[in-house]
Amino acid sequence: MARDLGTKGGYVTAYLNDVDFDALAEVNERAKLAKDLRIARQEFHADHPPAKAQVMLTRASDIVAEPIVWLWPGWLPAGKLSILAGSPGTGKTTLALSMASIVTTGGAWPDGAVFREPGNVLMWSSEDDPADTLVPRLMAAGADRDRFYFVDQVTDMDGELLPFDPALHIDLLAARLEAIGGVRLLIIDPLVSAISGDAHRVNDVRRNLQSIVDLAARHRCAVLGISHFAKGTKGSSPAERVVGSGAFVALARMVMVAGKDEAAERRILARAKSNIAPDDGGMAYAIEMLSMDGLEASKVTWGELIEGSAREILGEVEQDDEERSGQDEAEEFLASLLSSGPVRTREIKSDADGAGYNWKMMQRAGSRLKVEKRKLGMKEGWEWALPKGTAPEVDTKNPELYTVSPSGSNVPFRNHAGFQGGDFGNSPEGDIGKGVDSSEKSGDGGEI
Incomplete structure (x- = not known):
């Protein structure tokens, strides 16, 4: 052992002479400090656990309930996205401008509702x-x-003018809404232009439309997006006919559809989808051309209220010549059948089946002829009769006969009693008794 140390002693001495003990002490001090910091960090996190991602909850009792605010009650909600869709030539933009004119001036809506708080309107149109x-x-x-106001252009950071793009500049538009103040309606024509990606992909549509939905809610401004019907969708559900992804309709709280009868120049506006109001019923309208100081312009003239679903209303005006001819024949058939007086609906259905007319055609024919639908008794079924003045009104065989007029109000047929709801059994008229409270007088009689 001593011999080994003696032999190597010179090397050890030389090595130790080269060691920088001050630097070594500094390294040891740093190592000790790092260890102390590590221990302190562990102790701190033990007393202060790190924040974790979590879902935030809001208690229902902490939310203040609010009523829906409407520009046009039942048709155009404030703070929501609505869609107006239809085939080319139905006058969708003219319809939107007709609504906008009421918003800017106040006054009466087509159904008689009064708009008392006129405001500003913004419109972007690429067409x-x-x-x-x-x-x-x-x-x-x-x-x-x-x-x-028309949305025109935007300026970039260098003051250069650029075309407005609703897919890119909604935040800038929101700032202008705030600056103008009192904006009640924003019209985007067409709505599909607000999509920067593929308008048929759900994710692209939702991502782009969400900023518009947020803008509407934040500024309590109604947004009306104009759209088209997809090709080859005639006869399908009106809401499903809106061009592009189904996300358009899903995000909209109201979807209105416009249709046109090419032969009669009759047009209709109907509610195809609503999450916040009835989703049936419609309005008739016509498009007129006016001349003003050398200018030609189209204008909406509103007509009567229309009952029925959007699918039924659209189907009525979108019939082709062959369908229209068949419907006209069905109407003549029904008028002939009822010409001698009231006929039970079971007999009408049987005769119609034999003549090649389905019950839906008979319902449409009855609506056109304004037939009166009469309940014979709780278990006796119904009868149809032509309106007053075209057929005998008194049925001496059925003294308890009641009449439901085409207008929907209760009309006494003999004993001045109103129509009472009840169980009508399995009749060919369909489920007319469903949902009718026997304690109430009905104002409609059902679609029979």
């Missing part, structure tokens, strides 16, 4: 020129043009 098309239509509709 029509403001100077020769949109402004003349506003003039024809009687709009307050001082309250109507």
Whole structure:
């Protein structure tokens, strides 16, 4: 052992002479400090656990309930996205401008509801020129043009003018809404232009439309997006006919559809989908051309209220010539059948089946002829009769006969009693008794 140390002693001495003990002490001090810091960190986290991602909850009792605010009650909600869709030539943009004119001036909506708080309207359109098309239509509709703004261009950070793109510039538009104030309605024509990706992909549509939905809610501003029907969808559910992904309809709280009877120049506006109001019923309208100081412009003239679902209302005006001819024949058949007096619906159905007419055609024919639908008794079924003045009104065989007039109000047939709801059994008229409270008088009689 001593011999080994003696032999190597010179090397050890030389090695130790080269060691920097001050630097070594500093390294040891740093190591000790790092250890102390590590221990301190562990102790801190033991007393202060790190924040974790979590779902935030809001108690229902902490939310203040609010009523839906409407610009047009039952049709155009404030703070929501609505869609107006239809085939080319139905006058969708003219319809939107007709609504906008009421928003800028106040006054009565087509169904008689009164709008008392006029406000500003913004519109972005990529399809029509403001100077020769949109402004003349506003003039024809009687709009307050001082309250109507067209979205035109945007400026970048360098002050350069760029075209407005609803898929990119919604945040900038929101800032302008805030600056103007009092904006009650924003029209986007067409709505599909707000999608930067594929309008048929759900994720792309939801991502882009969400900013518009948020804008509407934040500013209590109604947003009306104009859209088209997809090709080859005639006869299907109206809401499903809106072009693009189903996310358009899913995000909209109201979907209105416009249709046109090419032969009769009759047009309709109907509610195809609503999450916050009835989703049936419609309005008839016509498009008129006006001449004003050398300007030509289209204008909406509103007509009567229409009952029925959007599918039924659209189906009525979208029939082709062959369908229309068949319906006309069905109407003549029913008029002939009822010409001698009231006929039970079971007999009508049987005769119609034999003649090749389905019950839906008979219902449409009855609606056109304004037939009166009469309950014979709780278990006796129904009879149809032509309106007053075209057929005998008194049925001496059935003294308890009741009449439900085409207008929907209760009309006494003999004993001045109203129609009472009840169980009508399995009749060919369909489920007319479902949902009718026997304690109430019905104002409709059901779709029979």
